[in-house]
Amino acid sequence: MGAGSILSHCRPFLNRVPAKVEFEMIIGVPKEVKLDEYRVAMLPVGVEELTRRGHKVLIEVGAGLGSGLPDTEYASAGAELVLEPAEIFARADMIVKVKEPQASEWPMIRKGQTVFTYFHFAADRELTEAMINSGAAAVAYETLADDQGRLPLLTPMSEVAGRMSVQEGAKYLERPQMGRGILLGGVPGVAPANILILGGGIVGANAAKIAAGFNANVAILDINMDRLRYLADVMPPNVDVLFSDRHIIREQLRLADLVIGAVLIPGAKAPRLIEREQLKEMKPGSVIIDVAIDQGGCIATSRPTTHSQPTYIVDDVLHYCVTNMPGAVGRTSTFALCNVTLPWVIEIAQRGIEEAAHALRPIARAVNMFAGEVTNRPVAETFAIPYSNRFLP
Structure with a gap:
């Protein structure tokens, strides 16, 4: 399926018969720890759509409360509730968040893991260096762009x-x-x-x-x-x-x-x-x-x-x-954000980040870092770091 159809029609991701996948991906949704952050990165319907495709979703206890989403709704949708964020980071193949990882979360991010969230690297050298050193794939909502330059997740x-x-x-x-x-x-x-x-x-x-x-x-x-x-x-x-x-x-x-x-x-x-x-x-x-x-x-x-x-x-x-x-308006913002991120979470879960980035240019543009390399040109230029053309020229 082409990138244009993904951006124009979210329905296929929500209504299609679940595809058989070769592997089960574990997706982790930790509670946001940034001060006064009340959003959560996934709705209960997102849990349902991922689990029916054969994936496992870990939700930190209390992650949705700031948006009026109790743990019981996630459990009913098929999520495994987890008490500690460290367990989520340790077990998950992909971490889905709202805000950039905070300093307390950096040590928990590991090589080979995918982190899908807002990063805004150009404003934060420390975060940039932390993610490079982690060896994880940093996939940024704010740089996922279609061929017309639109930013559907921003x-x-x-x-x-x-x-x-x-x-x-x-x-x-x-x-x-x-x-x-x-x-x-x-x-x-x-x-x-x-x-x-x-x-x-x-x-x-x-x-x-x-x-x-x-x-x-x-x-x-x-x-x-x-x-x-x-x-x-x-x-x-x-x-x-x-x-x-x-x-x-x-x-x-x-x-x-x-x-x-x-x-x-x-x-x-x-x-x-x-x-x-x-x-x-x-x-x-x-x-x-x-x-x-x-x-x-x-x-x-x-x-x-x-x-x-x-x-x-x-x-x-x-x-x-x-x-x-x-x-500050967590409920409105959570629903607005998750409505547009879920199709892309599903694509990454189904394909893995490397295949998804090679198959879908919007995801390629969203990958800011991969295995210790900076794969987003503006971020590389901001900090005078070598640019890797692993996904884009």
Whole structure:
């Protein structure tokens, strides 16, 4: 089956008669340990679909509770419940996660194992080196791309993060949160907020739609003219679609009450679009939501924060740089993510990672590391590490 049909039609993976496999793969789903992370990497239906194909699924006890999925639902679907994450890592051929392995998990990852999750390597040299040294296959959701350049496993979380960025921005513009005391939509006789969105991709477009719904004044910037023409066609009148350059960014920063960083270069570190000195041109109490923080952030003053301590202030500008924004809405995010990851989990389980990568180009693009080699060019270039063309030229 071709990659295009997989992306276009998930139904065959869920409805086909179970294929007979030559081996049983053990798939492990540990509980997420990143601070304030409430998602889980598999739904009970995923367990059922894998077990009916002859695979075994190990679920850590309590893994789904943050998303409202009790252990009993997984057990009923055929999962084996496991108390300790170390047992899951020791037994599983493939680990399926949501967030990148944390430092406490690195020693448990072993050579020959496949880890399928979000990695965002370009923002984290330590993680990159840890995964190279493990000898495991690091298969990254965020670089699984079809031949049109679409990112089906990143898209749903980008949709969530884009919508959340406006929700969080509205909250932190309130004066008790150290914001300017601005209501996004204003009221009759009082102007609405001005919102600047850097990047017109999935995050930016979703942010613009929600912000426009609040009746705010919105400017969305991008450098892709085809994308700008599309956005100009679909966005409401209170959204200005502008070509991004240094002068436009400076001009819009002076007006903005809320800035949303939404740029993405798949697999690579986010470009820096706002320097420290430019914060002085912004209004005191204005807010920055840097959604690009997973890839290093697009604002010079951005640094990773958590849901427990989400903000800090630099030069009177409030920064919100939570690295796992969708984790706060765990149930919505879990269902949105697992809907799109399950077909690919099944493909890897059925074929093994090497065969799957050779047969399906989207999976080849997702393999960032294999047996100690870096097989993703942007990651290799970011850290000046030799690139291996094992799966892609």
